[in-house]
Amino acid sequence: MRDFSNDHSALALNTATLGHNVDGHGAGWPVERVIDACAERGFGGIVFWRREIGRRGVEIGDRSRAAGLTVAGLCRAPFLAGPLALPTRSAIMDDFRASIDMAAELGAPVLTIVAGGVESGTRGVAESLKRVADRVAEAAPYAATHKVKLALEPLHPVYGGDRSCLVTMRDAIDLCEAIGHANVGVAVDVYHVWWDTSLGVELQRAGAGRILGYHLCDWLAETRDVLVDRGMMGDGVADLKGIRAAVETAGYQGLCEVEIFSAGNWWKRDPADALDACVERFRTVC
Amino acid sequence: MRDFSNDHSALALNTATLGHNVDGHGAGWPVERVIDACAERGFGGIVFWRREIGRRGVEIGDRSRAAGLTVAGLCRAPFLAGPLALPTRSAIMDDFRASIDMAAELGAPVLTIVAGGVESGTRGVAESLKRVADRVAEAAPYAATHKVKLALEPLHPVYGGDRSCLVTMRDAIDLCEAIGHANVGVAVDVYHVWWDTSLGVELQRAGAGRILGYHLCDWLAETRDVLVDRGMMGDGVADLKGIRAAVETAGYQGLCEVEIFSAGNWWKRDPADALDACVERFRTVC
Numbered sequence: 001m002r003d004f005s006n007d008h009s010a011l012a013l014n015t016a017t018l019g020h021n022v023d024g025h026g027a028g029w030p031v032e033r034v035i036d037a038c039a040e041r042g043f044g045g046i047v048f049w050r051r052e053i054g055r056r057g058v059e060i061g062d063r064s065r066a067a068g069l070t071v072a073g074l075c076r077a078p079f080l081a082g083p084l085a086l087p088t089r090s091a092i093m094d095d096f097r098a099s100i101d102m103a104a105e106l107g108a109p110v111l112t113i114v115a116g117g118v119e120s121g122t123r124g125v126a127e128s129l130k131r132v133a134d135r136v137a138e139a140a141p142y143a144a145t146h147k148v149k150l151a152l153e154p155l156h157p158v159y160g161g162d163r164s165c166l167v168t169m170r171d172a173i174d175l176c177e178a179i180g181h182a183n184v185g186v187a188v189d190v191y192h193v194w195w196d197t198s199l200g201v202e203l204q205r206a207g208a209g210r211i212l213g214y215h216l217c218d219w220l221a222e223t224r225d226v227l228v229d230r231g232m233m234g235d236g237v238a239d240l241k242g243i244r245a246a247v248e249t250a251g252y253q254g255l256c257e258v259e260i261f262s263a264g265n266w267w268k269r270d271p272a273d274a275l276d277a278c279v280e281r282f283r284t285v286c
Numbered sequence: 287m288r289d290f291s292n293d294h295s296a297l298a299l300n301t302a303t304l305g306h307n308v309d310g311h312g313a314g315w316p317v318e319r320v321i322d323a324c325a326e327r328g329f330g331g332i333v334f335w336r337r338e339i340g341r342r343g344v345e346i347g348d349r350s351r352a353a354g355l356t357v358a359g360l361c362r363a364p365f366l367a368g369p370l371a372l373p374t375r376s377a378i379m380d381d382f383r384a385s386i387d388m389a390a391e392l393g394a395p396v397l398t399i400v401a402g403g404v405e406s407g408t409r410g411v412a413e414s415l416k417r418v419a420d421r422v423a424e425a426a427p428y429a430a431t432h433k434v435k436l437a438l439e440p441l442h443p444v445y446g447g448d449r450s451c452l453v454t455m456r457d458a459i460d461l462c463e464a465i466g467h468a469n470v471g472v473a474v475d476v477y478h479v480w481w482d483t484s485l486g487v488e489l490q491r492a493g494a495g496r497i498l499g500y501h502l503c504d505w506l507a508e509t510r511d512v513l514v515d516r517g518m519m520g521d522g523v524a525d526l527k528g529i530r531a532a533v534e535t536a537g538y539q540g541l542c543e544v545e546i547f548s549a550g551n552w553w554k555r556d557p558a559d560a561l562d563a564c565v566e567r568f569r570t571v572c
Contacts, residue, residue, distance in 0.1 A: 037298070058302075062548070076469075082507075118523040124480065124523070124524065124525060124528055129483075152471060156443060157442060157443045157444070157482075158442065158444040160480070161522070162508055168483070170483070171483055194410065195443040195453045197454070197457055219447055220447065221369055221404060221447035221448045222447065222448055223447060226512065237403075237410070237448070238410065239412075242410055243410075
């Protein structure tokens with residue numbers, strides 16, 4: 001297992017940690033200021049959200065790399081199923097391709113996929129998972145030609161109804177196998193998987209080549225809001241070292257991306273302090 | 287699979303459906319009125335909460351049976367671990383035995399166990415699960431002499447931090463095997479397991495003798511509060527028939543207990559209407 005106690009070059013910032021994924025949250029720093037603040041602190045990489053990028057993908061990607069940061073990924077493809085997805089399959093697929101285009105412009109090697117919830121007129125997750133598999137399979141060759149890998153991210157089961165019919169690593173790896181395209185893998189997020197005692201076994205089944213990202217935060221024992229009350233590493237009950245051991249034992253050696261949705265706490269603080277805390281916690285508790 | 291379309295004799299009421307598990311909720315019907323209302327409607331059974339019973343266990347049990355209802359269970363043993371548990375092991379075990387005594391007085395064959403959350407000073411669920419196993423193993427012989435079975439109920443992973451380190455059927459059955467006492471089994475609650483595509487396989491592993499209860503409600507796609515916003519059967523996205531098929535294929539043929547925590551909807555309605563809805567939905571969508 002890698003030793004981060006004196007080295008945080010594997011640390012990446014997901015800009016959601018500064019509230020950049022939701023309108024009206026965070027301090028509203030411009031992208032350039034975020035890039036510079038990460039570079040000054042020795043972060044190794046950065047992950048953006050589409051709403052920050054717009055038509056400036058090439059420029060922002062180049063700016064990040066010039067500052068010494070790896071652009072590790074882009075959040076995210078549109079919901080592919082369920083009540084929050086666009087109304088038609090063709091609209092979903094158009095937006096899916098647009099998100100792949102943006103990742104390519106940015107030079108981001110990975111696009112995160114959040115599956116979307118249970119499809120109207122169906123019950124349980126099985127039928128919705130089939131539709132998600134079908135849509136990802138269709139987009140995978142297009143993404144491959146753009147040098148963008150697709151990372152299926154199982155979300156916590158609390159989102160199963162509306163945001164993600166994909167809620168376990170087991171199902172995510174089954175989806176990868178059903179899709180059968182070398183360009184499709186999984187993202188492992190502490191928030192979503194910390195409770196799962198089968199995680200290590202499932203990641204072994206995935207294999208190193210299919211693990212496309214590792215996301216850090218913590219699960220607060222008393223969570224006030226399941227969307228925007230994630231904890232800073234060390235403030236919750238997730239076994240961060242145990243989870244990273246499982247991820248690394250399965251072969252992953254890439255960046256570790258801090259992604260904390262925290263409307264009531266970290267998004268209200270000075271972003272400089274939040275970034276400093278990420279570095280300190282990464283070295284001490286991750 | 288049993289046909290309930292013209293027969294709801296397998297229907298049981300968990301009195302939480304009328305708000306009887308939380309102070310200040312529901313219409314506040316006396317226990318006797320709840321018993322009579324269930325009996326009038328042809329319910330087969332009833333499950334109480336400790337706060338309703340107090341020292342009247344024998345009386346309420348007899349009253350229920352005289353009305354034609356099976357007393358199917360008692361909710362619940364105290365949290366056995368985590369931040370909401372009593373402060374010492376001996377206090378927890380004393381209260382655990384008191385809950386077994388109450389189930390015995392009531393003539394309830396099953397006491398539900400909610401594990402409690404992650405123990406202070408530990409991370410992840412593994413260590414807490416061991417402590418829960420240790421405490422259940424200690425109580426199992428005492429429960430057996432009182433003719434009370436102990437049903438480990440895995441809760442939804444959203445409760446993993448504070449209310450239940452036990453969040454999957456897989457872990458619940460592993461706990462049963464670790465404890466190795468014929469008196470210990472599991473309860474299957476739709477709210478907690480609906481998202482789990484491995485449920486059927488795990489219930490097969492449990493076997494009929496270990497499935498001690500089946501709880502009905504629904505998962506609302508847009509859940510406003512994870513504690514008290516459960517849906518009436520048919521109003522959500524759970525595959526109720528699929529889950530019951532899995533439960534019955536594994537051998538369970540017992541009562542199906544409606545347990546709906548719904549502060550914003552069903553607890554505000556006339557209990558008579560809520561009970562009528564339970565009967566109608568049980569016959570049509572369960």
